Amino acid sequence: MSETRVAIVTGGSGGIGRVVAERLAKDGQTVVVTYAGNPQRAEEAVTAITAAGGTASAFQADVADEQQVAALFEDTEKRYGGIDVVVHTAGIMLLSPLADLDLADFDRMHRTNVRGTFVVDQQAVRRLRPGGALINFSTSVTHIALPNYTAYAATKGAVDGMTLILAKELRGRDITVNAVAPGPTATPLYLDGKDQETIDRMAKFAPLERLGEPADIAEAVSWLAGPARWVNGQVIYVNGGVV
Template identity: 65%
Template sequence: MRVAIVTGGSRGIGRAVAERLAADGQAVVVAYASNESEASATVAAIEKAGGQAITAQVDVGDEAAVAALFATAEDRFGGVDVVVNAAGVMRLAPLASLEVANLDQMYRTNIRGAFLVAREAARRVREGGAIINFSTSVTRLRQPTYSGYAASKAAMEVLSPILAKELAGRDVTANTVAPGPTATALFLDGKDQQTIDRIAGMNPMGRLGEPADIAEVVAFLAGPGRWINGQTIFTNGGVA
């Protein structure tokens, strides 16, 4: 049985990924920062569908906590095969008015946290495994107010291909998924309907992405997509 850790697994894209990987037969550790009730709801949904899952609270910016997360997965399920680095924080403001505290919060989770999770994954993921990091299509769209967030997520587009080369001989892949606008609380928070409709209209598919759209790509990278390695997959319906 393959075993997956999904950070940010209690809500949005992370939850969709956790449920999809469980449906594919993987045991899942749903890692969350603070929302225990939603993490438990994710596990309940997985178990109701016949899958296996547990919750694990973790501050991804804490080195010891990240190591303990992996130890929990190994103790409970025997090892780790897939790591999905989906935890993220987004704070939007024009660069001139972006609060340093908000910048630091994004960087603690989106860079330091993602680095620590990827580092532990590089040490522990078993042969045939996959490490999947998250960026954002805003690194190409370059929309106003996203400078701090996009800069923090773009780091993964550099980290993954370097990590893929460092894992040579291990049969472990490392890739990055870069969603476009997706209908999650993280994206929708603070946006009025007019703004949401305008952004949806930028996409040739005529809609926002859904978490399941992103989970489908993650599941491919976590399973049969073995010849994709060191890449950033822009998963956005064609928005540009």
């Protein structure tokens, strides 16, 4: 492995993605914060990383657009010499019972969560250096099976399938492919639209009796992105023991 690892973090300007970007930078990795449409938040993330002594830059790309994602990877290679880690946190979540879901919302989630993962993974496996790590983002809802999450869980089930098969397709490359599957985590994406009673009830799901924090998820990503070289082809449930 190269002395200084270079990481691309999609969705790195906010929520779990930003905390992951900051954690990888703290670990000594050079980080490219990829964002969809808010340059101010991305620059805030870069500023926070550099202020803490890390190295980072921002790049705008729609993860479902193959040309923009290819440009992201090309720019990263030219700027930093190569790519060792790709963490694909970018995703959207729209909740509804299956019977009532607007199919336009289903298509939006499919485009970002399924096509976006496929496009990012395709560039990653073409470009990652030996010793590299690809980390997708799934969800514990595929396991917990909560009502109203049908369409979202369906998109993340596709991510699980891609992850497990891709690990085998990379035989002989010395590249690990895993997915992190967070449970209820205190992010704006998760908390949006939920009343306090719902939040308190969800916090009791885990035996540890709290919601996850983005730092809890970033801890698992840090492990997979660095020392965990014998963990491969796995979906890691990072949820405090929710079943």
